[in-house]
Amino acid sequence: MRVELANHPLIAHKLTYLRDKRTDSPTFRRLAEELVTLLAYEATREVRVEPFHIETPVAPTTGIKLSSPKPLVVPILRAGLGMLEGMVRLLPSAEVGFLGMQRNEETLEAITYANRLPDDLSGRQCYVLDPMLATGGTLAMAIRYLAERGADDITAVTLLSAPEGIEAVERDLADLDIPITLVTGAIDERLNENGYIVPGLGDAGDRLYGVV
Numbered sequence: 001m002r003v004e005l006a007n008h009p010l011i012a013h014k015l016t017y018l019r020d021k022r023t024d025s026p027t028f029r030r031l032a033e034e035l036v037t038l039l040a041y042e043a044t045r046e047v048r049v050e051p052f053h054i055e056t057p058v059a060p061t062t063g064i065k066l067s068s069p070k071p072l073v074v075p076i077l078r079a080g081l082g083m084l085e086g087m088v089r090l091l092p093s094a095e096v097g098f099l100g101m102q103r104n105e106e107t108l109e110a111i112t113y114a115n116r117l118p119d120d121l122s123g124r125q126c127y128v129l130d131p132m133l134a135t136g137g138t139l140a141m142a143i144r145y146l147a148e149r150g151a152d153d154i155t156a157v158t159l160l161s162a163p164e165g166i167e168a169v170e171r172d173l174a175d176l177d178i179p180i181t182l183v184t185g186a187i188d189e190r191l192n193e194n195g196y197i198v199p200g201l202g203d204a205g206d207r208l209y210g211v212v
Contacts (some may be wrong), residue, residue, distance in 0.1 A: 001170045001180045003187075006042045011035060011185050019201045025210040029082055032131070032208065033161060035185060036086030040127075043155050043183040044090065046069060048125055059094065070094055072121065072151075075129040076101050076142055077114060079205035081155065083129040094127075099145065101138045112141065122150035131204035133161035133184065135195050136168030147176050156180040159204070162188055162197045179201070 014035045017023050022113055023031070052065040075084045077100040088094060100114025112169075118124075126146045133139055133156070143154050161184040173180060188197045201207065 001166075001173065001182060003166060004181060004183045005187060006039050006183060008038065011038050014038075015159065015185050015201075015212070019199065021202065023207075025207060028207050032082050032159065032204075033086040033089075036071065036083040036129070036157065037089050039157050039159075039185055040087045040090040041043065041184055043127060043157050043181070044071075046153075048153075066091075067120075069124050069147070071125045071127060072097055072101055072118070073127045073129065074117065074142070074146065076138060076148055079131045079208060080129040082208040083131060083159075087129060088156070091127075096152060099142050101142060110139055117146075120150055121142065121146060122152075124151050125153045125154070126151045128154065128156045130202070131159045132197060133158045133165040133169070134191060134197050135183070136165035137173065140164070140169045140172040143173055143175070143180060146179055147180075151178070153179045155183060158182065158184045160184065160186050160188055160197055160200060162191050164191050165197075179207075 006103045018028060018031050048067040049064040052063050054061060071091060073087050073091065074097045075081050075093045077098055095118035098114065099112065101112050128142050130139055139156055143156065146153050146154055152193055166182065188200060190198050192198050
């Protein structure tokens with residue numbers, strides 16, 4: 001798995017305010033959306049394109065357009081929904097699928113409770129959205145889920161990642177023979193005894209939707 005740390009002052013600036021416990025939910029949602037658009041710019045550097053012939057007001061020319069099949073954006077419910085608008089702002093022609101996954105707080109393992117994806121993802125580039133890469137179980141399961149349906153290039157976009165989570169995803173997906181990329185806004189220090197990222201930003205879903 002290739003790991004891309006999106007090192008940019010604007011990303012660091014917005015992450016600072018996301019982390020601040022005084023940031024209210026409306027501001028948190030806006031900052032997350034803006035941050036994802038910045039991360040999406042990095043994540044789509046290798047999006048597949050094909051030549052596209054047009055005529056300008058002056059002369060014919062050849063540009064590019066997104067190739068078919070179109071990329072698939074997959075937010076992991078529920079917190080990933082808070083990242084969707086920022087991603088599709090940059091990729092408005094992409095299709096969107098949904099995976100409902102959550103972590104068992106006792107075992108720290110991920111379980112799937114909803115799937116709204118095409119059955120056949122052959123030849124598709126997929127972008128998985130999940131705010132936090134903590135223990136890695138949810139993200140690893142989501143990527144494998146997509147790969148088993150034929151996706152042949154998968155990029156995960158996260159706001160924050162923990163070193164333990166990155167190692168776990170790399171270990172759990174070592175047998176997959178497809179390009180996998182992680183684009184993240186920051187790699188934090190560690191996980192605590194409860195599996196939360198330190199210093200982190202708390203529970204992204206709760207902070208996005210105002211549940212505390």
